[in-house]
Amino acid sequence: MIGDLSKILGPVHRRDLYRYLNWLIAYAVLQGVAIAFLVPVLAAMMHGDMKRAGYGLLGLALMVVLVAVAHYRQAMKGFALALVVLTTLHDRLGAKLVSLPLGWFSSERVGRLSRSATGGTMLVTNVFAHLLTPVATGILTPATTAVALLYFDWRLGLTVLFAAPLIFLLHNWSSSWIARTELQVDAAGVEASNRVVEFARLQPVLRAFGRTTDGYLPLDEAIEEQRRAGGDHLSATFPRLLVAGLGIHLAFAALLAVGVTLVFAHALDNVELIALLALSARLASPLAEAAARSGQLRMAANDLRRLADIFDQEPLPESGHSMPMSDPGSVAFSEVVFGYRPGEKLINGVSFHVPAGTMTAIVGPSGSGKTTLTKLIMRFHDVDSGSVRMGGSDVRSLTTGDLMAQIAPVMQDVYLFNDTLEANIRIGSPTASQAEVREAARLAGVDDIVERLPFGWRSSVGEGGSALSGGERQRISVARALLKRASIVILDEATAALDAENERHVQNAIRTLKARSTLIVVAHQLSTIRAADQILMLEDGVVVAAGTHRQLQASDPRYCAFWQERNRAQGWRLTGEAVP
Template identity: 60%
Template structure:
């Protein structure tokens, strides 16, 4: 657990953790020694040696003062560490998540992350504030008492030491069982939480297909599994806690029995027996408290392991210093192959070049690897083989800041934050002036949206931009790209599902961006493809054709077939629309 705590706190705070543990152990040892002083005090007091008893009593008073000082120090440092975790952990998690590859973020891990960042964080802070101290004292104080028993009577000391393995084994078994049950409850709760979010988020789909009536089967199953896991936790936890407490009481009973046997045989006198039994009582007291807290400690340990496992996830490596660009504004793939984790190969020996200040369109069937190209350029993943270059430099030789400064990304599925319209545009450049924001909005057609919103620029757009249409969200995303003024713009099917009005704004914004930036566009719209300086045709992760629109049509190959199919689809839509108008 110490290694996990060091990972959680970070190297900078390791000395604070060691100081806390040192004070904690010191406090526990002093408590054990203070209790041990009861034996000579009682022995001299019953023997009528009042001056010696007073001397031992003064020693006890000094030991109590030292114990109080040590306990105060460990308690304050424990609370300080708990506050440190509470105030810095979320920031550390956020910084680390930014370095993880995109493939890490699956539904299960995001669900666990959500629980770990909320209830898990509170449980971990309880380690320092409530759980670790009693458990450490519950081990160190009895150990100290057992050693002092050897000083007063080796037979009672030996009895206490022989009881230790049984007590340890019982508590280890109990704590492990509780931890395993807690993990099952945690897993069930995570699945149930994910199902609740899924049920709420996809209500339009569920209602459209009549699946919202009478409940949602996956949510019902997840809730039932969570209920069963919680019931199992209650049924199995209490017997194990009782077993731990029973072992402690059996150890005390054994000590009492040995002490009485020694007194009966005259090995020790009655006065010494009373004093040693008082010491033996202090042996089992902290053990009982440790038994009561050990289950909570292991549950908090589970949350600690979850948080630490996230912090130990290897991020994409970054160079110590970013290499200077040799061909600003250019893009290149050189013999690139790539496969997603636990998936088939998506790109196979892919090679192409995109010159600076040009427009390149990528076309191909679904699953041919088009979106993967943008993900590798943004370094959401690293290529399995070959080199992905931005500005003439391998993206692995650029710092994240240097790479992101070169790129802007506009995707088909745009996410807007639950903030004002202006704040969502300023994501592209937080320090931009009001005039620059207004100009970017005008070029993307957002000013037309602003004019009809009730609070103008300050209108909240809702979670995910729910108060705007898909086309309007796309325009806001383009305004971000315009405001960022990055040398390279990546458009991942950004115009695939736009109505004519929104498409006109988007096409105008793309033409504006082409004057100052390199544009790489994944598109299905014919006008967008025709305007490209070069067209790359992908099939099953490989480049099968490249050239201009006219060159590719002249070859009568894969692209020509794609073009004819798109023309037929466009003509069918136009014909249907015309027939509908005639009937009207």
Template identity: 45%
Template sequence: MIRKLLDVVGPEHNRPIRRMITALVVCAVLQGVAFALLVPILQALLGSDPDSVWPWVWALLGVSALYCAAYYDSLRTGFDAGATLSRMLHNRIGDQVASLPLGWFGPERVGRLGQLATKSVMDVMGVPAHLLRPLVTSFVTPATVVVIMYVFDWRLALAATLTAPLILLVYRWSAGLTRTADEARTAAQAETGGKVVEFAQLQPVLRVFGRGEQGSGGTGLDAALRNQAEASRRVLRTGVPGLVSFALVVQAAFTVILVTGVYLALDGGLDVAKLLAVLVLAARFTEPIAEAAVLGSTLRTAQAALDRIAELLAEPRLPEPSPAREPHGHDVEFEDVRFGYDGTPVLSGVSLRLAEGTMTALVGPSGSGKTTVGKLIPRFWDVDGGVVRVGGVDVREIDPEVLMSKVSVVFQDVYLFEGTILENIRLGRPGASDEEVRAAGRLARVEEIAQRLPYGWDQKVGEGGALLSGGERQRVSIARAILKDAPIVLLDEATASLDPENERAVQDALTHLTAGRTLLVIAHRLQTVAAADQILLLDEGRIVERGAHHELMAADGRYASFWAQRSRARRWRLAARPA
């Protein structure tokens, strides 16, 4: 665990941890020496010259004073290291997250990242403050005791030494028994936590269907709770035999030393005073080891947290070019691009060009790879084959900050931060003045939203923008993109699922956003598609048709069929059933 902790902290930040470990080792050695000094003290007290005990008493007092000083230093260092460790871990996690491909941040990973940055970091923080001391003491103090036992009687020391491998073997075996069960319990707890949040979020839906109080079964919460209870019982069933076995083997080690000492005393090779003194030392040998068994579950929790953090830190970062190249112009080009998620191909040999200042509409069935095309332009992922160019330069050769400064993305699903409307728009250009932010908001028709809210532009939008409607969140998102003023704009179903009023407002905002830009639109709206300079029909990861609207309609191919289906869908109306 200590090696993994130092690896996670990193060589440039692990000095406080190493200093704390050094203090703990010194403290544990002094404790072992203090225990060992009991042997000559007891020998003197039980021997023929009790007055000879005083030099050893003074030695014990001196070692005890040093131990108290080392103990105080290790406590202070441990708590300082815990606080420092929290800052270091959050910094390392933050640096790593900022360097990962944007496509890495799927919903499941984001949820795990939240748990890792909170609970896992807290678990690791407890290592220097609470766990390293008993862990170091459990190994260093017994080792010190055994070494010093060789000074008093090598035979008893040898007996203690021979029991050590068995103790270690049983300890590893008992830890292995519950490791799998502990992992299952941790996973069950995480699942239950997610189901509880889901149950709370779904209350409106559940109550509409009369299942507000009984809806936990339908959401899977009951099953998750049962799974968690069973996982906890499994930990007990598998852990108790290991704990009992470890306790027995520790007591067996003491028994071996006791039997050896009694045999030597009866044989005349060891006087009774020394036997009693060494047996006291033997008890000090087994006590710290026995305490290690109590730490088992806590140690495994901390180890699992360290493993999760180490796994995140080992995720491959987005490679940065050295030296970086500067793009010339704002056209976009795909050349024989191949890409897939986790080995599943999504794009197969896609080649296209978005001329600077033109509008391209990307259409096709769900799952054809449209959104993936949009994500590869700002380099959310690196392609598996082929090349994506912006301004004639491979995006992998452009500095990521320079590339992102040239691209604005407006998604269908908008996330707003838990701040004010003004703060959420300013995210597009943090250095913008309030007037520049409000000007962008007016172009996106956010001003009319601000005017009806109690605090206007300073109105808090809630977590994820929950206090605004979907269309209002979309307008804030577009205002953010207008403020950024990037030359390349990607719109992914930006007007889907909006009511007519918000759709008109968003369309007006998009007009201001896209004027004179290199524009890629992923849309099903016929009016938007028909107005494009170029239309690309994507199916099963390939571009099967391309051209202007009138050209593709004249060809009477798959695009014409797509247009006919959409046109018929526009005429659908709900009608009352005849009486």
């Protein structure tokens, strides 16, 4: 857990963390020594030796002062570290996230990230404020007291040492079980959170089919699983905490039995026994506190591990400067092999060249690897073998900034920020003039949208673009690409689900993009495929055919079958009547 805290705080504050831990250890040990001073003081007082008792009290007073100083120092350093977390954790998370490859951001990881980022700050501050100190003192203070007991009477000291493994085993069994059940609670919580978001996003579909009154089964099941996991966690926690506490009291009972036996055997003075039992009683309280908090600490350790795991993620290796591009606007794959998991070959030995200023359409059945090719161009992932070149340079030899400056992606699923219409287009080029923004919008057919919205260019598009239709969001995405004037534009099924009007605007914009950029299009629309300078047909991660539409129709039966299938799909309505 200390290693995870170090990663979360960062290298700048690592030394402060270890200083805090040193003061915490000093506080716990000094507290044990101060408690040990009770034995000679009590023994002297019971024997009536006031001079010896006075010396003992002086020593106890000195130790109390040292304990107070150590307590103050560790508390102040703990508060300082908690303040560091409050003020820097989100910034450090943001800095880490922008260094990670885009392929890392799967929906599952984003859900986990959201949960860790929102609860992580208070979690880490809670560790410093409420958990580490009682657990550390609950272990180290009794350990110091046990060593002192061994010095005062070796037989009672050995009794404590023999009882220590039992206490440790019960404590470890209890906290480990609690930590395991917490993992189940956390997993159920993440699943429930994902289903809530899904339920909100699917409201149009659910309402269309009348599924709002009877509930949403995946959400209901996730909430029920979360309730069950929470109940199991509670029912498992308290009995195990009681067992761990029982072990402590059994150890004290054994110590008492040994002490009484020694008194009856005249091997120990009863006054010394009372003093030593007073010392031993101080073992039970901090141990019980540690046992009560250890389960919470183990649960916190699980959360810390999940948070530290984000900082453990390795960014894609990146050189300090980009290699010069000898052929700007071109893209080339050379014997590329790639899979998302070890041993997998989703892309298997793919080679092709896209000349600058041309349009290449990538076609093929679902799951053949079309979108994966576009992700490799944008370096969402690194290839397992082979190379992907842009402008004549390997994408791995380009900085992320220089690489993405060459690319304008237009995806099927468009996300718009909760800002104005103009601000969402300006993302393509924040420094563009107003005239350039208006021209890009005109070419993408956004003018119609501006006229419809109540505040024109200053209208808010809503969270995720909720104020606009899917086709309108797509037009804004195309306007971004037009404004960016990137040398390479990637369109991943950009027109697959558009109505006739939106498709017309997007197709017009594509023609403008084709005149100024290299286009790589994952295509299903026949008009887009036919207009391409080069068509690559993929099957099972392999390019099985390449050429123009005319060449492939004349020479490749697989492409002919694909073309006929697409033609039939677009030539029939749902009623079964052919379109003239």
